[in-house]
Amino acid sequence: MSLxxxxxxxxxxxxxxxxxxxxxxxxRGSRGPRGRATVYGVRxxxxxxxxxxxxxxxxxxxxxxxxxxxxxxxxxxVTWFTDGTSQGTIWINIWVTLEEAAGGxxxxxxxxxxxxxxLGRSVFFADVLAPFIKAANAIPRxxxxxxxVIWFGLGMQSKIATAFVxxxxxxxxxxxxxxxxxxKTLIDNARILGAGRWALMRTxxxxxxxxxxxxxMHVAFGFALIGAVVGEFTGADRGMGLLIxxxxxxxxxxxxxxxxxxxxxxxxxAEFLIGQLEKRLTSWRPQNDSTSAAGA
Amino acid sequence: MSxxxxxxxxxTKTFPHRAGGTFTAIRDVxxxxxxxxxxxxxxxxxxxxxxxLSLVSGLEPATHGSVEVNGAPVQGIPDGVGYMFxxxxxxxxxxxxxxxxxxxxxxxxxxxxxxxxxxxxxxRVGLSGFEDRYxxxxxxxxxxxxxxxxxxxxxxxxxxxDEPFGALDVQTRxxxxxxxxxxxxxxxxxxxxxxxxxxxxxALADRVVVMTAGPATxxxxxxxxxxxxxxxxxxxxxxAFIDLYRRVWDSLREEVEITRARxxxxxx
Numbered sequence: 001m002s003l004x005x006x007x008x009x010x011x012x013x014x015x016x017x018x019x020x021x022x023x024x025x026x027x028r029g030s031r032g033p034r035g036r037a038t039v040y041g042v043r044x045x046x047x048x049x050x051x052x053x054x055x056x057x058x059x060x061x062x063x064x065x066x067x068x069x070x071x072x073x074x075x076x077x078v079t080w081f082t083d084g085t086s087q088g089t090i091w092i093n094i095w096v097t098l099e100e101a102a103g104g105x106x107x108x109x110x111x112x113x114x115x116x117x118x119l120g121r122s123v124f125f126a127d128v129l130a131p132f133i134k135a136a137n138a139i140p141r142x143x144x145x146x147x148x149v150i151w152f153g154l155g156m157q158s159k160i161a162t163a164f165v166x167x168x169x170x171x172x173x174x175x176x177x178x179x180x181x182x183x184k185t186l187i188d189n190a191r192i193l194g195a196g197r198w199a200l201m202r203t204x205x206x207x208x209x210x211x212x213x214x215x216x217m218h219v220a221f222g223f224a225l226i227g228a229v230v231g232e233f234t235g236a237d238r239g240m241g242l243l244i245x246x247x248x249x250x251x252x253x254x255x256x257x258x259x260x261x262x263x264x265x266x267x268x269x270a271e272f273l274i275g276q277l278e279k280r281l282t283s284w285r286p287q288n289d290s291t292s293a294a295g296a
Numbered sequence: 297m298s299x300x301x302x303x304x305x306x307x308t309k310t311f312p313h314r315a316g317g318t319f320t321a322i323r324d325v326x327x328x329x330x331x332x333x334x335x336x337x338x339x340x341x342x343x344x345x346x347x348x349l350s351l352v353s354g355l356e357p358a359t360h361g362s363v364e365v366n367g368a369p370v371q372g373i374p375d376g377v378g379y380m381f382x383x384x385x386x387x388x389x390x391x392x393x394x395x396x397x398x399x400x401x402x403x404x405x406x407x408x409x410x411x412x413x414x415x416x417x418x419x420r421v422g423l424s425g426f427e428d429r430y431x432x433x434x435x436x437x438x439x440x441x442x443x444x445x446x447x448x449x450x451x452x453x454x455x456x457x458d459e460p461f462g463a464l465d466v467q468t469r470x471x472x473x474x475x476x477x478x479x480x481x482x483x484x485x486x487x488x489x490x491x492x493x494x495x496x497x498x499a500l501a502d503r504v505v506v507m508t509a510g511p512a513t514x515x516x517x518x519x520x521x522x523x524x525x526x527x528x529x530x531x532x533x534x535x536a537f538i539d540l541y542r543r544v545w546d547s548l549r550e551e552v553e554i555t556r557a558r559x560x561x562x563x564x
Contacts, residue, residue, distance in 0.1 A: 188355055189385035191373055193450060194402035203398065207389045284389040284430045 016177035019215035068253035076258040104163020105224035116175025163227030174216035178209025301486030302329040306361035320511035321347040336497040339507030340555035378452030380460040393427040417445040437468040509554040
């Protein structure tokens with residue numbers, strides 16, 4: 001493996017997020033039910049303290065018009081979910097944002113995995129493309145959202161494109177690293193057993209890189225949501241980003257917070273689903289590994 | 297003209313060195329192995345024994361000299377070669393059944409047929425009942441059995457083994473050696489088995505090849521005329537075995553001392 005180590009390709013490695021099983025190896029499975037309850041208790045206490053002090057400050061010395069407060073945010077959320085928003089029901093807006101994020105996510109993951117794995121296995125192309133990829137990664141890609149609105153208009157495509165460029169690089173660097181880390185013995189063994197190029201990719205390289213790719217997907221869905229929301233900020237006719245932007249335009253701090261809360265909940269749900277997918281795809285791993293990942 | 301299963305003639309392999317220049321792993325190795333013959337290779341640590349196997353398997357091309365398998369020059373991976381690696385090469389994300397069947401699947405056999413033959417081989421290596429387990433659920437010895445079945449299911453005529461039992465405890469190793477002999481006998485396969493364990497080398501082999509300190513070349517070939525079938529734990533206590541051991545060790549000792557002296561000077 002050390003023989004095909006090219007300097008340019010090695011530089012690309014540094015961007016990758018290591019998979020949980022390789023990175024943090026925290027083992028904290030052995031905690032009794034009582035310890036668990038204490039943890040939840042303290043967490044709850046922290047939330048109460050935080051929201052309580054905020055509410056209190058806003059009612060006494062802080063300007064609630066600028067900083068808002070939990071009770072107002074709650075009222076806003078209730079209004080959105082019962083009476084709807086200025087842009088139709090809240091569900092339609094969530095759905096639009098989710099569709100854009102999911103579209104960008106799926107396309108970004110596919111492109112990132114395919115290109116990452118191909119470049120990871122080809123020293124030559126990795127060498128050739130390394131500076132371009134580094135440059136593309138250094139561009140503040142979120143700014144492209146403005147360009148995409150010009151290209152694709154106010155509809156969904158421009159948001160999907162923004163989400164895509166954010167997701168692509170996160171996944172690409174990990175897929176690239178994962179494809180390079182494949183155990184050489186596994187490859188040699190498969191070749192001796194008669195694997196051709198395609199079979200090697202499908203049965204050895206992709207499964208080996210899976211834990212790396214999955215690690216990046218956790219980050220990537222968050223990026224996809226950011227892409228969609230910022231895209232809507234830039235110009236849209238629907239979506240959570242638009243709601244937040246309108247709230248800002250009306251000096252409605254509570255509306256901005258309420259939008260954040262909704263987006264956060266959506267992100268957490270997606271994270272949970274990706275965690276489930278990860279569990280399924282890595283069921284072959286030793287059990288204690290996957291439980292420590294779920295607890296994190 | 298060659299009716300040898302394996303023929304290396306003046307085979308040399310050099311690798312480019314990190315600092316520039318080259319590193320010679322093996323030099324002018326000439327070795328012939330007949331079909332159905334079991335040859336073990338011993339030598340000092342890091343002398344290039346594994347490189348010899350990678351030339352025969354076609355994983356690495358020779359820099360000079362010729363390498364033939366079943367009478368044809370090696371270009372790419374030759375037909376009929378099996379290779380058991382030193383480290384675990386079973387796929388951790390596949391079950392025992394899928395791991396054993398994978399060679400046949402690569403060679404284009406249908407799933408049902410490949411699985412049927414895989415079950416037969418799993419049975420032969422004594423793993424019946426473990427078809428649906430993943431490798432991490434098995435012991436080191438059981439994983440070696442999986443690797444053995446995975447390699448043998450392709451019915452290689454040339455079987456290359458690179459310290460396959462090196463990581464196992466002594467009892468398990470002897471058990472595996474006996475099982476290997478059992479599976480090999482009557483298969484007609486030529487075996488090249490690299491090891492640093494002299495007992496293992498003599499107990500298994502028809503001939504023991506002693507390699508020199510790196511760059512490795514063939515120093516000595518010791519024929520082992522112990523009767524077959526053999527039981528490893530019994531055979532190693534016989535007079536004939538001990539004589540062979542002394543003979544091989546005398547040859548190897550010098551090379552080991554050279555290697556040690558080099559190691560000491562590079563550490564100092």
